[in-house]
Amino acid sequence: MKLPRWFHLFGSPPFVYRLAGALTPWLGIIACTLLIVGAYWGLVVAPPDAVQGEVYRILYIHPQTAYVSMMAYVVMAVTAGIGYIWRIKLAHAVAVSAAPIGASFTACALVSGSLWGRPTWGTYWEWGDPRIMFETLLLFLFLSYLALRAAFEDRDKADRVSAILAVVGVVNVPIIHYSVLWWNTLHQGPTISKLDSPSMATEFLIPFLIMITGFTFCFYWLLLSRLKAEIVERERDTRWLQDALQGGRP
Amino acid sequence: MKPRQQRMALIAGVLVGVVVAVGFGFRAFQENLSYFFSPSDVAAGKSPTGRSFRLGGMVVNDSVQREAGSLTIDFTVTDFANAVPVRYTGVLPDLFKEGKGVVVRGQVGADGRFVAQEVLAKHDENYMPPEVKDALAKSRQAENK
Numbered sequence: 001m002k003l004p005r006w007f008h009l010f011g012s013p014p015f016v017y018r019l020a021g022a023l024t025p026w027l028g029i030i031a032c033t034l035l036i037v038g039a040y041w042g043l044v045v046a047p048p049d050a051v052q053g054e055v056y057r058i059l060y061i062h063p064q065t066a067y068v069s070m071m072a073y074v075v076m077a078v079t080a081g082i083g084y085i086w087r088i089k090l091a092h093a094v095a096v097s098a099a100p101i102g103a104s105f106t107a108c109a110l111v112s113g114s115l116w117g118r119p120t121w122g123t124y125w126e127w128g129d130p131r132i133m134f135e136t137l138l139l140f141l142f143l144s145y146l147a148l149r150a151a152f153e154d155r156d157k158a159d160r161v162s163a164i165l166a167v168v169g170v171v172n173v174p175i176i177h178y179s180v181l182w183w184n185t186l187h188q189g190p191t192i193s194k195l196d197s198p199s200m201a202t203e204f205l206i207p208f209l210i211m212i213t214g215f216t217f218c219f220y221w222l223l224l225s226r227l228k229a230e231i232v233e234r235e236r237d238t239r240w241l242q243d244a245l246q247g248g249r250p
Numbered sequence: 251m252k253p254r255q256q257r258m259a260l261i262a263g264v265l266v267g268v269v270v271a272v273g274f275g276f277r278a279f280q281e282n283l284s285y286f287f288s289p290s291d292v293a294a295g296k297s298p299t300g301r302s303f304r305l306g307g308m309v310v311n312d313s314v315q316r317e318a319g320s321l322t323i324d325f326t327v328t329d330f331a332n333a334v335p336v337r338y339t340g341v342l343p344d345l346f347k348e349g350k351g352v353v354v355r356g357q358v359g360a361d362g363r364f365v366a367q368e369v370l371a372k373h374d375e376n377y378m379p380p381e382v383k384d385a386l387a388k389s390r391q392a393e394n395k
Contacts, residue, residue: 050383051345052373059377085257121370122343128304129285167261168268175272182276184284184306186353191375201378 011088014240017231020224027221034214042207049204058116060207063192064215066109069138070173072102072219076145080166083159092159093234095166096149097226101219103142110135121186130179131187134172141169155234286353289332297358305334305364306353306372314348327352327364334358338366345371 009015042060049056076098083091113132114124126132145162152158180189191200192208200208235241251259276283286306287297297303305327313326322339325348336354346352351372356365378386 047379047381050378050380051376056377081261085254085261087254120343120345120373122346122368123370126285126370130283164261164264168264171265171268171272182283183280184286184288186285186306186370186372188373188375191377199376201382203379204377 011086011090013090013231013235013238014244016090017228017235017241017244020228020231024221024224024228027217027224031214031217031221034210034217038207038210038214042204042211046203046207052120055116055119058112059204060211062109062112062116063208064212065105065112066135067212068215068219069102069106069109069135070176071216072098072105072223073138073141073173074170075223076102076142077166077170080159080163084163084167089156089159089234090231092163093230094223094227095163097223097230099142099145101222101226103139103146105215105219106135106139106142110139126186129186130183131176131185134176134179137172138169138176141165141172145169288329289327289334290329292334292358292364293332299358302355302357302367304353304355305336305366306351307334309346309348309350309352311348327354334364335362336364336366338369340367340369342369343371345373347371350374 038060043057046057048054076095079091079098080095082088083095110132113135117126118124145166148165149158149162152161177193179185180187232241232245286304289305289307291297292305297305307327307329310326310328310333313324315324317323320339321341322337323342324335324337326333326335328334336356338354338356346369351374353370353372354364354366355368355370359365
């Protein structure tokens, strides 16, 4: 399989560096606006839940961070795979940039879920609940990807070896998603992604969707910011970058 | 094969291998991966005996009986096919309610009663404001009349 010609434009560090530089402020503005509006709407305007009371407001943080953590892993695995197969260094740079963001979102999802679990389920942490276990495994996959990279002096070798780990770990993402359907779990089943009518009141659904969009923009904002730094790190000896950093056009 | 195709085949091969391995693993450990056993599992003798395990289901309506002057409580857990009587002494989570999901950890005593050391409330995936819930309950009552 050959990649289309335009695709190779995205393998060119100067092009991507400029593209990321142009996009990051916009992504940042959109992300911050959506998150502020969504948080105010969800935490202040939306009514309390009939069963859970005010505790349900984790609904505006936890599912979103969990969703972004899985999306981040898919981004990391796909770009690492592309980098491995077509030997595109920039694709590896995207994977490296996604890993710490994904790990942070995974940690947020685990911590927020734990804080919610205490008042609703009656426990902070349940060893053996499949959803909790596989999400924890996701955190360790991100961390082991970063640890494995750190074990190599040579960056190209680190790119190649860690890419295989990233691709293999992607198996975990559908397992997390379907864990609540395949096995008995303490974690509740899906609310949004099931195909019959969504079992969430509209008052909750709107801020929920605003927050999920906001966190998604937030992820890509952080990803491109990190990618720029990663390109600077990788291309620091090149002429175009030195020109760009001194204000000239590359 | 070109080197690029070799790498593609390697990635695809490793991925397929891992999926197959994980699939077999899940088939083998299906029971162990489940977080709790249902009352039907208990009735069919699938649950472990002599050690504690988790039992999950719905608290039967009007089955909760509190012993006066203590924290001991009796209730029945059902999966709509079988039911298991449960006894628990301790503080219940806020969301523990008749007609709602529950997961209890403990073991089956000699009298067939499940003695729980821990009770966790299983929350469902429905979210609605209190007014909507009241309206739903009213319309359901009207239907039943």
